[in-house]
Amino acid sequence: MPDRDETPVSYRDAGVDIGEGARAVDAIRAAVRSTYRSEVIGDIGGFGGLFSAAAFKEMADPVMVSGTDGVGTKVKLAQALGKHDSVGVDLVAMCVNDILVTGAEPLFFLDYVATGHVESSRIASIVEGIAEGCRQAGCSLIGGEMAEHPGTMEPDDYDLSGFCVGVVDRPKMIDGSAIGPGDTVLGLASSGAHSNGYSLIRRVLVDGHEDELALPRLDLGGKTLGDALLEPTRIYVKSVRALLASGVRVKGMAHITGGGLTENLDRCLPEGVDAVLHRRAWPRPRVFQLLAEATRLDDDELFRTFNMGVGLCLVLDAKDAAGAAVALRASGETVWEIGEIVEGSRTVRYA
Numbered sequence: 246m247p248d249r250d251e252t253p254v255s256y257r258d259a260g261v262d263i264g265e266g267a268r269a270v271d272a273i274r275a276a277v278r279s280t281y282r283s284e285v286i287g288d289i290g291g292f293g294g295l296f297s298a299a300a301f302k303e304m305a306d307p308v309m310v311s312g313t314d315g316v317g318t319k320v321k322l323a324q325a326l327g328k329h330d331s332v333g334v335d336l337v338a339m340c341v342n343d344i345l346v347t348g349a350e351p352l353f354f355l356d357y358v359a360t361g362h363v364e365s366s367r368i369a370s371i372v373e374g375i376a377e378g379c380r381q382a383g384c385s386l387i388g389g390e391m392a393e394h395p396g397t398m399e400p401d402d403y404d405l406s407g408f409c410v411g412v413v414d415r416p417k418m419i420d421g422s423a424i425g426p427g428d429t430v431l432g433l434a435s436s437g438a439h440s441n442g443y444s445l446i447r448r449v450l451v452d453g454h455e456d457e458l459a460l461p462r463l464d465l466g467g468k469t470l471g472d473a474l475l476e477p478t479r480i481y482v483k484s485v486r487a488l489l490a491s492g493v494r495v496k497g498m499a500h501i502t503g504g505g506l507t508e509n510l511d512r513c514l515p516e517g518v519d520a521v522l523h524r525r526a527w528p529r530p531r532v533f534q535l536l537a538e539a540t541r542l543d544d545d546e547l548f549r550t551f552n553m554g555v556g557l558c559l560v561l562d563a564k565d566a567a568g569a570a571v572a573l574r575a576s577g578e579t580v581w582e583i584g585e586i587v588e589g590s591r592t593v594r595y596a
Contacts, residue, residue, distance in 0.1 A: 325424075325455065338378055351411040354407060501556055
């Protein structure tokens with residue numbers, strides 16, 4: 246029988262560096278604390294995040310609203326360019342914009358970062374982006390997990406997921422049921438492709454063109470293609486919540502994610518109506534022109550794949566639309582009247 250090797254084998258020998266993980270926690274501590282609201286109880290490092298529900302007592306019927314999402318293959322572009330903070334903003338945006346459409350206020354957020362090897366500076370950059378997203382949304386980052394997966398992920402590879410919880414008073418909840426013919430659809434500008442369609446984007450604009458990603462381009466206003474594609478998802482929480490607080494009645498909202506306008510706006514429509522959108526009602530950002538040229542897709546498929554410049558839709562009574570647009574612009578949004586509601590069968594049509 247051969248001699249057994251008696252050499253000790255540590256967790257680090259197996260590819261997990263606990264010390265680097267501890268350094269990563271230290272590196273993110275300030276960023277996490279910068280997001281804390283007054284309701285946060287405790288501090289980073291606990292086994293569970295604690296958040297006071299005392300404010301719910303002022304609501305007639307508080308309803309908890311939750312959302313979870315990831316960033317998808319956009320993280321591969323971030324890894325290729327060595328820029329990791331913007332996808333942290335994306336992660337928060339995808340979750341908080343989703344729960345916003347019910348009228349909910351995002352309260353707290355948790356993240357999950359899986360990586361082949363914990364490198365503290367990279368983790369710190371990712372979490373700083375997550376913290377920035379939370380600050381933009383007004384919610385607290387109260388917990389998370391860094392998971393090191395040697396042998397199942399490449400050392401420089403990582404993936405992100407997040408989870409958000411918010412609250413809305415049931416009498417003020419927005420569910421689209423009041424939408425009817427004659428209502429107006431407002432579109433709020435996106436900041437680019439947001440976090441959807443990146444498997445296609447990478448195939449047609451990135452693969453084989455890596456050397457071009459860092460070159461400033463006149464057709465992108467001096468931006469590089471890499472920066473344009475990594476532009477973080479816009480977070481609409483504060484501007485829309487301010488609009489709702491002003492008393493304007495919003496009947497329905499849709500966050501335009503995977504499936505584009507065609508397969509997201511219909512999600513807030515009740516039976517018996519369609520949304521008719523006018524494609525020429527807003528300018529198409531240059532990045533979508535590049536995608537149209539590179540993919541050779543027709544408009545129907547493009548509008549089913551990308552947001553095409555509109556990241557959030559609001560449906561209001563026609564008499565309220567102009568005032569709502571003014572208020573949203575005062576909050577920093579770019580807003581267009583992009584369509585109207587007509588009788589139909591819960592579909593999105595284009596004119």
